[in-house]
Amino acid sequence: MALLDTLSNWAERADDALTRTRARLGLLHPLQLIPYRSYGTPERLYVKGRLLTDKGIKEPDPADSRWHNLLNMYRRFDSNEISGAQLSVLPADGTDHTVISDEEGYFTLNLAPDALPEPVDYLWYPVEVLLRKAPAPFPTPPGLNTQAMVLIPPHDAEYGIISDLDDTVIQTSATDLLRMARTVLLRNARSRLPFKGVAEFYRQLQLGRNGKRNNPFFYVSSSPWNLYDLLEDFLHLNDIPPGPLLLRDMALKRKEAGAASEHHGHKLKEIDNLLLTYAKLPFVLIGDSGQEDANIYREVVRRHPGRVLAIYIRDVNLPERAALVQKVAEELRDEKVEMLLVEDTVQAARHAANSGLVFQDAIPAVEQEKQKDETDPEEDGLDGEGTGKPVMR
Numbered sequence: 429m430a431l432l433d434t435l436s437n438w439a440e441r442a443d444d445a446l447t448r449t450r451a452r453l454g455l456l457h458p459l460q461l462i463p464y465r466s467y468g469t470p471e472r473l474y475v476k477g478r479l480l481t482d483k484g485i486k487e488p489d490p491a492d493s494r495w496h497n498l499l500n501m502y503r504r505f506d507s508n509e510i511s512g513a514q515l516s517v518l519p520a521d522g523t524d525h526t527v528i529s530d531e532e533g534y535f536t537l538n539l540a541p542d543a544l545p546e547p548v549d550y551l552w553y554p555v556e557v558l559l560r561k562a563p564a565p566f567p568t569p570p571g572l573n574t575q576a577m578v579l580i581p582p583h584d585a586e587y588g589i590i591s592d593l594d595d596t597v598i599q600t601s602a603t604d605l606l607r608m609a610r611t612v613l614l615r616n617a618r619s620r621l622p623f624k625g626v627a628e629f630y631r632q633l634q635l636g637r638n639g640k641r642n643n644p645f646f647y648v649s650s651s652p653w654n655l656y657d658l659l660e661d662f663l664h665l666n667d668i669p670p671g672p673l674l675l676r677d678m679a680l681k682r683k684e685a686g687a688a689s690e691h692h693g694h695k696l697k698e699i700d701n702l703l704l705t706y707a708k709l710p711f712v713l714i715g716d717s718g719q720e721d722a723n724i725y726r727e728v729v730r731r732h733p734g735r736v737l738a739i740y741i742r743d744v745n746l747p748e749r750a751a752l753v754q755k756v757a758e759e760l761r762d763e764k765v766e767m768l769l770v771e772d773t774v775q776a777a778r779h780a781a782n783s784g785l786v787f788q789d790a791i792p793a794v795e796q797e798k799q800k801d802e803t804d805p806e807e808d809g810l811d812g813e814g815t816g817k818p819v820m821r
């Protein structure tokens with residue numbers, strides 16, 4: 429582990445030195461402020477983003493070739509992070525909060541505003557972020573600023589929804605490494621596919637039973653922050669409710685002996701933070717059987733008794749994983765929490781309607797969208813086998 433730490437530190441220093449050398453030679457692209465959707469309360473706002481060089485990744489187009497998508501993916505991971513930059517976070521109360529970007533270019537701030545700005549789309553509150561001074565040798569572009577959107581659930585929200593992304597919302601094939609690599613590397617936000625009916629099911633959950641469409645969504649994923657723009661575009665293009673994307677830093681870090689897997693630990697930490705932030709809000713949890721979601725959600729139920737209304741786990745058609753989910757579901761019956769292993773979104777919608785989470789009208793709405801998705805033309809599979817028939821559709 430000491431060797432891993434040494435290699436990680438060396439790689440970070442080498443990358444920083446190379447970036448600064450390229451800046452001195454005038455070889456870097458302009459700086460870019462990337463705001464991340466985050467969350468908060470009327471009393472606390474959590475602001476997060478990243479300062480990088482702009483690699484020129486444009487809006488996704490259906491006509492983009494696989495080579496173009498692969499090149500964009502390379503650009504995402506070949507990021508030039510700007511550390512040591514001085515930024516100002518400017519909430520609506522007129523205060524100015526200074527934050528310094530870290531070694532990976534991230535900036536985070538947890539602040540207590542005296543006043544909130546006017547919301548955008550009811551749930552979202554904009555917070556201005558301004559680059560004050562870039563570290564030498566980077567030039568400071570005049571007026572480089574952005575708005576970070578912070579989700580604040582309204583007081584009459586019925587429940588929140590915490591969802592995984594890969595193989596829960598977006599088809600990734602995480603259990604098949606070759607197919608997953610082809611999907612992730614060669615497709616963009618337009619050519620990647622959601623599971624059929626999932627967008628309508630999520631819209632119905634957001635609508636809930638009070639008809640105000642104010643139940644907040646949070647997406648917790650082990651995907652790296654480098655994919656943020658692709659995932660954000662994917663949700664928008666498929667009309668899936670937006671929410672904070674709580675992703676993972678790719679930086680090489682040492683795991684402590686006996687610690688849970690990085691995937692498990694990251695998700696559990698983020699979910700814990702959400703349930704602690706919204707102490708009076710119950711939650712619906714959604715994941716898939718391909719990784720560790722069932723075990724993670726079991727731990728959430730035990731750490732936060734009485735806070736979980738239902739758990740939906742999409743079946744990825746691996747018998748051994750299904751058996752694991754069924755075992756965890758049996759254990760959770762003692763906690764009076766139902767974990768459902770579902771074959772498709774219609775099955776999940778039926779349970780949600782019968783449980784009083786959504787209207788009964790949600791069932792035909794999800795069925796209709798599922799049928800529409802099934803008749804829409806899809807591009808051929810990247811390996812000549814077609815896109816396949818996903819389970820949750």
